[in-house]
Amino acid sequence: MTSTARRLCTAATGAALLALALTSCGSGNDAGAGAATADESNAIPAPSGLDAAREYRSVREADPVADPVAVAIPAIDVDGPLTRTGIDDRELEVPDFGDMSWFESGTAPGDPGPAAILGHVDTRKGPDVFYRLHELEPGDSVVVDTADGESLEFVIDRVEQHDKDEFPTENVWLPGSEPRLHLITCGGEFDRSAGSYRDNVIAFATLNSS
Amino acid sequence: MPRLSRMSLVALPAAGVMLLSACGGTGGTAAPVEPAAGTDGGGAAQTAGDLTAEDLRITLERQLGQHAMLAVEAMRAGVAGQDHFDAAAASLEKNTEDLTDSIGAVYGDEGAEKFNELWSNHIDFFVQYTTGVAEDDQEAQDEAIERLDQYREDFGGFLDGATEGELPQNAVADLLQDHVDQLVSQVDAYAAEDYAGAAEQTREAYAHMFGTAQGLTNAIVATQDGISGDPESPDVELRSDLGKLLGEHAQTAMQAMRAGVSGQDDFDAIAGALDANTRDLTGAISGVFGAEGGQAFMGMWADHIDFFVQYTVGLAEGDEQAKEEALQRLEQYREDFSQFLDGASDGSIPAEVVAEGLQKHVDDLVDQVDAFESGEYDSAYGSAYDAYNHMYGTAEALSGGIVDFMGGEMPAGGVETGGGGTTR
Structure with missing residues (x-):
């Protein structure tokens, strides 16, 4: 043992850590009492840490966030309930006009990984729910209310626009350990022959955990 | 008090051969089934020229995360006077050498030497703080904190210069303040037998190093030639x-x-x-x-x-x-x-x-x-x-x-x- 280690050990012996230190200082083996055999345990009281280890069972219940029911984006005056959308043969189901739809086949907002909310930029007649999505800026707030009454705040990191043929699939959908939220709508030029916008606008947000 | 680096060398002979034999290689490119020696030994990022941004980021994350964990373990062993303190300190020293090699792969021997000196100092200051807690010596604790404050400035200046301002001195100092606060808080909690608090601070201290590694990687990639790929x-x-x-x-x-x-x-x-x-x-x-x-x-x-x-x-x-x-x-x-x-x-x-x-x-x-x-x-x-x-x-x-x-x-x-x- 080095001189510093001895000093530390001596100090601990004289301080509030007396009980802990007695099992370790100078013994040459701080496994100490923990290494006692079953027979010896009759003579030496079992240490509480070993008792705790005997009783320990690893956690087996996940703690998922409740499903989202509403979203508010104050910076663009958006506030309303969420519907749900899914997937069909790897194609996202298109939400109804006027709906903001959570992609329920994916992650719930607040759980680890990418959650997504889809909305139309416009209808055939005029602006729709995500008409101003492209105006969002880093730092803007997105609040998702859940079915159990919790409000989760996400903060916009960036807004990107991509050709639909070059949709950043991995950026949007690849799993991860951090809760993320992606708001998706259309943008760019409208191809009248195809009846479709050429681009998608995606607002990327992360959970404000503070 | 002897420097930790010297102190831990006392404990090295038994473990040294094994640890050193595992050193080297490329941690980030390890084979997944039977990891290369570098993966298990925690070796440095590849040498400049064949370094990818991905490997640099993952290597720094791995090594900085390990630093936080081993520092926690050494401080706990120290404050509790446990006999495995020397082994924990030697492991921390080994991690410092791995980190030094990674820094050296980017900034050369001179940069590595300066890094090693500053980094080893800050570990010593944490040990001094730990000793102060163990001995209930408030003056020693305050002195260690003052030295850690000076280290934050010095290390911030080092990285500011090395990254050509991509990592400003004050930003590094702020990151290091979190690191100092987390390690100090966990050992304070541990000494007070608030083990749940110590464990929570340890989780935060570990996670914090990944943001630090990411920021450092981005700054290096932005200022150094020859590092390929996207780190994010x-x-x-x-x-x-x-x-x-x-x-x-x-x-x-x-x-x-x-x-x-x-x-x-x-x-x-x-x-x-x-x-x-x-x-x-x-x-x-x-x-x-x-x-x-x-x-x-x-x-x-x-x-x-x-x-x-x-x-x-x-x-x-x-x-x-x-x-x-x-x-x-x-x-x-x-x-x-x-x-x-x-x-x-x-x-x-x-x-x-x-x-x-x-x-x-x-x-x-x-x-x-x-x-x-x-x-x-x-x-x-x-x-x-x-x-x-x-x-x-x-x-x-x-x-x-x-x-x-x-x-x-x-x-x-x-x-x-x-x-x-x-x-x-």
Whole structure:
């Protein structure tokens, strides 16, 4: 043992850590009492840490966030309930006009990984729910209310626009350990022959955990 | 008080050969099944010229995360006067050498030498603070904090200069303030027997290093020629996430096993941190295989943790039968878990790859607790060093398999979310 280690050990012996230190200082083996055999345990009281280890069972219940029911984006005056959308043969189901739809086949907002909310930029007649999505800026707030009454705040990191043929699939959908939220709508030029916008606008947000 | 670097050298002879023989190679490019020496030994990033941004980021994350964990373990052993302090300190010293090699790969010998001096100093100051806590010497604690404040300025200046201002001195100082606060808080809590508080601070201290590594990587990539690739691509992010979680799993599991076998009062708190890590890992896996798949994963993962704890209890009680039963259950888990991942991923995560990786995981964790219980602390910390680094090879294999699998699962192409009514 080095001189510093001895000093530390001596100090601990004289301080509030007396009980802990007695099992370790100078013994040459701080496994100490923990290494006692079953027979010896009759003579030496079992240490509480070993008792705790005997009783320990690893956690087996996940703690998922409740499903989202509403979203508010104050910076663009958006506030309303969420519907749900899914997937069909790897194609996202298109939400109804006027709906903001959570992609329920994916992650719930607040759980680890990418959650997504889809909305139309416009209808055939005029602006729709995500008409101003492209105006969002880093730092803007997105609040998702859940079915159990919790409000989760996400903060916009960036807004990107991509050709639909070059949709950043991995950026949007690849799993991860951090809760993320992606708001998706259309943008760019409208191809009248195809009846479709050429681009998608995606607002990327992360959970404000503070 | 002698410098930690010198002090730990006293403890090195027994472990030194093993640790040094594991050094070198390229941590970030390790083979997933049988990781290269660099992966298990925690070796540096590749030398300049063949360095990728991905490898640089993952290597720095792995090494800085390990620094936080080993610093915590050394400080706890120090404040509690435990005999494994020297081995923990030697392991921390080894980590410093690995980090120095990584810095040297980017900034050369001179930069590496300056880094090593500053880095070693800050570890010494943490040890001085720990000594102050152990001896209830407020003056010593205050002096250590003052030195850590000066270190924050000095190290901030070093990185500011090295990264040509990409990492401004004050930004580095702020990052380091969090690091100092977290390590100081955890040892204060530990000394006050607030083990849950200490465990919570430890989780934060570990996670904090990953943001630090990411910022450092970005600054290096922005200012150094010859480093290829994107350090923040989605597949790198996934690999980083899994490395962080799996590395924390291994290190926390080993802390729990040591606490259990030596009957320390902090077992419950460490086990709580292990549970929190299991929840986080389950969340990430649920994003791949869905809620049902995530729950199946969680059940098997929880089983294997319980088997390690059962082995630990058997070891503490000298119960050979209990140990053997635990090992048999771990063997069955290895088989079941490998088949689960293979099946769930449609073969993108091959069972044989998982099984081989798990064998090393089991061997390392069992070896380290066996050695710890025998008082062979250098050996215990050597196995623990390997076990932690091994998880980053596992993360690389797992993330690669997930990217392959998700390629056939994720929504394809863009979204039709417009009617055209606002176009002119």
